[in-house]
Amino acid sequence: MSYEIRDIRLAASGAHKIDWVKKNCPLLRGLEEDFRRDQPFAGIRIALSVHLEAKTAYLCKVLAAGGAQMYVTGSNPLSTQDDVAAALVSDGLNVYAWYRSTEEEYSRHLHEVLSHHCNIIIDDGGDLVDMLHSSMREELSYVIGGCEETTTGITRLRAMAAAHQLVFPMVMVNDADCKHLFDNRYGTGQSVWDGINRTTNLIVAGKYAVVAGYGWCGKGVAMRAKALGAKVIVTEIDPIKAIEAHMDGFEVMPMEQAASIGDFFITVTGCAHVIVLDHMKKMKNGAILCNAGHFDVEIDMADLRAAALSSIDQRKNIIGYEVTPHRFVYVLGEGRLVNLACGDGHPAEIMDMSFAVQAMSALYLVRHRDHLTEKLISVPREVDLEIARRKLATLNLSIDSLTKEQKNYLHSSAV
Numbered sequence: 001m002s003y004e005i006r007d008i009r010l011a012a013s014g015a016h017k018i019d020w021v022k023k024n025c026p027l028l029r030g031l032e033e034d035f036r037r038d039q040p041f042a043g044i045r046i047a048l049s050v051h052l053e054a055k056t057a058y059l060c061k062v063l064a065a066g067g068a069q070m071y072v073t074g075s076n077p078l079s080t081q082d083d084v085a086a087a088l089v090s091d092g093l094n095v096y097a098w099y100r101s102t103e104e105e106y107s108r109h110l111h112e113v114l115s116h117h118c119n120i121i122i123d124d125g126g127d128l129v130d131m132l133h134s135s136m137r138e139e140l141s142y143v144i145g146g147c148e149e150t151t152t153g154i155t156r157l158r159a160m161a162a163a164h165q166l167v168f169p170m171v172m173v174n175d176a177d178c179k180h181l182f183d184n185r186y187g188t189g190q191s192v193w194d195g196i197n198r199t200t201n202l203i204v205a206g207k208y209a210v211v212a213g214y215g216w217c218g219k220g221v222a223m224r225a226k227a228l229g230a231k232v233i234v235t236e237i238d239p240i241k242a243i244e245a246h247m248d249g250f251e252v253m254p255m256e257q258a259a260s261i262g263d264f265f266i267t268v269t270g271c272a273h274v275i276v277l278d279h280m281k282k283m284k285n286g287a288i289l290c291n292a293g294h295f296d297v298e299i300d301m302a303d304l305r306a307a308a309l310s311s312i313d314q315r316k317n318i319i320g321y322e323v324t325p326h327r328f329v330y331v332l333g334e335g336r337l338v339n340l341a342c343g344d345g346h347p348a349e350i351m352d353m354s355f356a357v358q359a360m361s362a363l364y365l366v367r368h369r370d371h372l373t374e375k376l377i378s379v380p381r382e383v384d385l386e387i388a389r390r391k392l393a394t395l396n397l398s399i400d401s402l403t404k405e406q407k408n409y410l411h412s413s414a415v
């Protein structure tokens with residue numbers, strides 16, 4: 001079962017969105033040209049599960065231009081955009097995803113993507129890799145390797161590798177400098193507040209924003225909250241990150257304490273149950289809760305739904321829950337990634353870099369298919385530097401290079 005185009009206008013709207021992305025992604029445009037000429041993916045089947053909006057769609061088209069047969073699904077039921085999916089179908093790609101799929105449909109879509117003897121797996125959060133290893137082992141022999149997009153997916157891969165369960169090599173795309181330094185920090189920072197702002201239409205200036213987790217994403221979310229005029233509180237479990245947040249000028253305290261102060265709460269930890277019912281019962285009437293971590297486990301939605309005295313579908317993507325009599329907390333996007341469930345995800349120029357890392361990592365796997373000995377592969381430094389050089393060129397920025405004398409100085413012990 002593939003995506004059906006029921007409305008030709010849907011596909012046209014998606015195609016325009018993808019075209020806008022293409023216009024703003026010079027790195028991917030360059031790769032598309034190279035791939036079209038060299039056909040490095042001829043005969044290769046690629047399974048892809050990444051938030052299915054326009055930037056991802058353009059990545060799919062770039063890989064398809066290189067000769068790949070694409071089998072595509074989303075990585076979250078709320079982040080798939082139907083018009084974008086329809087546009088890919090009209091371009092002849094195999095797409096299995098729609099907005100608001102049920103959990104059962106979501107799993108079925110992953111299954112359908114994986115049932116085509118795929119050679120390269122492009123995953124975002126680890127669901128494809130997990131399904132291949134748990135219930136589709138007959139497909140494993142076709143796989144050359146894969147690429148993982150996000151922090152949480154890499155956490156899952158490390159656990160599998162440590163238990164000697166990971167059967168094929170995976171490139172840790174998230175850990176490339178050209179990915180997490182920009183995507184997690186500047187991408188999440190901007191797009192989370194874009195999602196919150198367009199969904200709530202409320203003022204941020206002068207209010208308290210509580211950011212749970214001060215990793216790469218949390219730093220971006222806190223930085224942009226400050227720029228919008230919020231008073232920022234950070235909660236952490238890592239003492240070093242907590243000092244960093246303090247020295248960056250933010251208040252640091254446990255969630256227990258922050259709960260009664262915050263107006264906006266954003267979880268971005270990759271951990272579970274960071275905000276639980278006890279916290280919510282302490283919150284101000286009208287507090288806004290959202291999550292930017294990969295899975296919808298950071299806010300304890302199950303307990304909230306079970307305990308709520310009433311609930312109200314307040315606005316698109318905002319549900320209010322009466323946690324104590326006449327006091328409501330409002331959850332955005334059902335506790336799923338707020339920047340994708342309530343927005344369009346990261347800016348195109350950011351995903352240009354992240355997806356250039358993805359595309360070049362997939363190319364690396366195909367080129368080195370007979371010599372891949374490690375199960376967890378870091379993005380080669382040369383790939384990272386090449387993408388950074390290309391990015392600088394697109395920004396019309398140039399930098400210095402070391403003179404021979406400077407190189408000698410750096411490589412000698414003389415002062």
Ligand SMILES: NC(=O)c1ccc[n+]([C@@H]2O[C@H](COP(=O)([O-])OP(=O)(O)OC[C@H]3O[C@@H](n4cnc5c(N)ncnc54)[C@H](O)[C@@H]3O)[C@@H](O)[C@H]2O)c1
Pocket residue numbers: 150151152153180183184188212213214215216217218235236237238241268269270271272273274292293294295337338339346
């Ligand atoms: N929304 C997006 O578009 C997007 C983009 C990239 C990554 N992510 C996801 O966001 C999450 C965070 O990614 P990251 O790259 O910032 O990871 P990271 O490892 O750099 O940072 C996570 C931080 O959360 C802290 N933390 C863990 N448990 C905590 C808890 N219970 N309370 C408070 N702090 C806690 C850790 O100490 C760490 O500093 C992951 O799930 C990742 O997959 C989302």
